[in-house]
Amino acid sequence: MAQTGVSSEVKTLRKEQQVAVEKAVQFYKEGLKSITLILCPGYGKTLASQLICNEFARLGYIDGAVSYVPRLTLSRQYELDWRRDKEEFRSGEFHVEFPWTNGQFTDFLVGDFLEVENEYPLVSPRIPSQFGAVTTYSSLCSNPQIHFDQFKRGRFVLILDESHQLGQESEGGQGTQSAQLIEKLVEYAAFVIIMTGTEVRTDRKKILPKYIKYEERVGDNGMRKIHLVPDVLARYTDGVRDGYLRKFWYNLVDVNYSKVYANRTEQVNIAYEDGSIKKAVKHTQVWQSLVDKGVERLRRGKSLIDPRLCELITAVDQAHARKIHKYLEEKYPRLRSLIAVSDDGAKAKNNLEEFKQGGYDILVTVKMAYVGYSYKWLMYWVCASHYRAFLDLEQTAGRIIRTLPESTIPLKKQLAEVIAPADVRMKNFLFYMKECSDRGISEKQEKEEVLGEGTYTPELYKIENVSIQPGMTMSLFPEFEAPKPQQKTFNFHSTSVAIPPRPKTYKDTLLELRTKLQRAMSQTNVLFAKKYNRPIDHTYTANECARHFREVINDNTIRTPEDVIKRMKWLQHFRRQKNLPIPNFRLEEVEM
Numbered sequence: 001m002a003q004t005g006v007s008s009e010v011k012t013l014r015k016e017q018q019v020a021v022e023k024a025v026q027f028y029k030e031g032l033k034s035i036t037l038i039l040c041p042g043y044g045k046t047l048a049s050q051l052i053c054n055e056f057a058r059l060g061y062i063d064g065a066v067s068y069v070p071r072l073t074l075s076r077q078y079e080l081d082w083r084r085d086k087e088e089f090r091s092g093e094f095h096v097e098f099p100w101t102n103g104q105f106t107d108f109l110v111g112d113f114l115e116v117e118n119e120y121p122l123v124s125p126r127i128p129s130q131f132g133a134v135t136t137y138s139s140l141c142s143n144p145q146i147h148f149d150q151f152k153r154g155r156f157v158l159i160l161d162e163s164h165q166l167g168q169e170s171e172g173g174q175g176t177q178s179a180q181l182i183e184k185l186v187e188y189a190a191f192v193i194i195m196t197g198t199e200v201r202t203d204r205k206k207i208l209p210k211y212i213k214y215e216e217r218v219g220d221n222g223m224r225k226i227h228l229v230p231d232v233l234a235r236y237t238d239g240v241r242d243g244y245l246r247k248f249w250y251n252l253v254d255v256n257y258s259k260v261y262a263n264r265t266e267q268v269n270i271a272y273e274d275g276s277i278k279k280a281v282k283h284t285q286v287w288q289s290l291v292d293k294g295v296e297r298l299r300r301g302k303s304l305i306d307p308r309l310c311e312l313i314t315a316v317d318q319a320h321a322r323k324i325h326k327y328l329e330e331k332y333p334r335l336r337s338l339i340a341v342s343d344d345g346a347k348a349k350n351n352l353e354e355f356k357q358g359g360y361d362i363l364v365t366v367k368m369a370y371v372g373y374s375y376k377w378l379m380y381w382v383c384a385s386h387y388r389a390f391l392d393l394e395q396t397a398g399r400i401i402r403t404l405p406e407s408t409i410p411l412k413k414q415l416a417e418v419i420a421p422a423d424v425r426m427k428n429f430l431f432y433m434k435e436c437s438d439r440g441i442s443e444k445q446e447k448e449e450v451l452g453e454g455t456y457t458p459e460l461y462k463i464e465n466v467s468i469q470p471g472m473t474m475s476l477f478p479e480f481e482a483p484k485p486q487q488k489t490f491n492f493h494s495t496s497v498a499i500p501p502r503p504k505t506y507k508d509t510l511l512e513l514r515t516k517l518q519r520a521m522s523q524t525n526v527l528f529a530k531k532y533n534r535p536i537d538h539t540y541t542a543n544e545c546a547r548h549f550r551e552v553i554n555d556n557t558i559r560t561p562e563d564v565i566k567r568m569k570w571l572q573h574f575r576r577q578k579n580l581p582i583p584n585f586r587l588e589e590v591e592m
Helices: 015-029 045-058 072-091 137-142 144-152 174-186 236-242 274-282 284-304 318-331 346-355 390-397 424-444 506-531 542-553 561-577
Strands: 034-039 064-069 112-115 130-136 156-160 191-196 213-218 224-229 232-234 247-254 256-260 265-269 310-314 337-340 362-365 378-383 415-421 459-462 472-474
Touching: 015 034, 015 045, 015 191, 015 232, 034 045, 034 224, 045 072, 045 130, 045 156, 045 191, 064 072, 064 137, 064 144, 072 112, 072 130, 072 346, 112 506, 130 137, 137 144, 137 174, 144 156, 144 174, 156 174, 236 424, 247 284, 247 424, 274 284, 274 415, 284 310, 284 318, 284 362, 284 378, 284 415, 318 337, 318 362, 337 346, 346 362, 378 390, 390 424, 415 424, 506 561
Parallel strands: 034 191, 034 232, 064 130, 064 156, 112 130, 156 191, 247 415, 247 459, 310 362, 310 378, 337 362, 378 415
Antiparallel strands: 213 224, 256 265, 256 472
């Protein structure tokens, strides 16, 4: 492998990414159907799948590809990542040669992956720039036939992103259904790329048992777990060792209280009673202490490292998330925060996208950003939720471990920091992540320093005078010091930064064009009704005109900007015939 280019900082292809492409090509030649990639969140699963598809297309093995993701926000992200990576390859920022190319440069030869839902066909021959489609598992469940027909049309690669979601019951009950449909879809695919960031599912069930190898291991606690056997594996330790993922740091908040009964008093600590976690973190003083500590750490990072750093706060439920967001707005009005909860629908999706444009400090959510969400300026995570499944914690931690370029912030200052309750399962997870981080640092033979303060030492904070519910009061373990009282006001605001325009997907551009067309048609209908209050030419009345316009705008054959232009030309012709003002509409008005 060789890297060259015109950029001052040429990106290096990671070892596991190159191995993934080499093994995929080898498997295909040997007649094997699939490859399984287990790459830690933030390690580059998307780029690995892109490189495999590109190389398969260059070798003439496939006609296209379809990628499935769990959420709509990830489908948009996949399209934009594909476009960015393709441009980096072509500009020389990312230059890769594979052994079988005889030293020749391998360019991105294929077109774009476009975000689609259930348009027929998913990969349209009418869109010259489209090579593949990216959609959701829910779209597959809502109209399976469109997806089956797509794979029957030619040789297509099937990409299963975050494949650990398959078989898992989701809120809509579509997890199991999607797994069953994927099993059938695999039969029509030319090749299958199975990608996940974890070796073990929370419910210990298998996914795609026909195509993935499994082995049973006994843990330190004596419990047996089923592990996926990957063809390519990269753990968090590997990412820290190679400088792709951030080192780990955490602060714990301990909650200890007394249950007072009629004839006895029971001491309870969340470190020993899992059932008390949800009740504890929903208590006002507990979650406010967690949020305050998170803001304090964020302020320090912005002051000493970079003002663009930001924070993720996870809540118990949507009502809890709204309380946290309101608290931030009232106590820290100069901080810019956004909330993304599922009940807000499109607004939540837009907020997730807007947050990644920069200029915001804190994102509050429940689980909308816990899988696949990628924004490298997130460096802090306040866990004010009660979710303790290892997979949930691992995926959420994956939002804050991606490194920024060394030229932006030195790696020794890039520390993924978690502020969380000191319950036993959270501590076990944090200790595990810290152990992996230390092992990666050790393998790199690098002495860890934290912002010039010496060796890292986790901290434990205590909460005073908390009442969980009537009859319950909080007390402290005497062996720990309580934190200093929080100030009522926080005179701090984020540094102003230039916010780049939000990048547009193909779907965004088409929607913008269709909106312009729809407005022009509505205007035409109004003008027509005002000028002709009776039928003319025995052809149109105002109502007939409006009905015809609705038929035009709802035409399912509108798949390209050119389709919109054709309808606008028809509209111009109609208005010219009826002596109405002709609208001015040009495709170049909209950025492609």
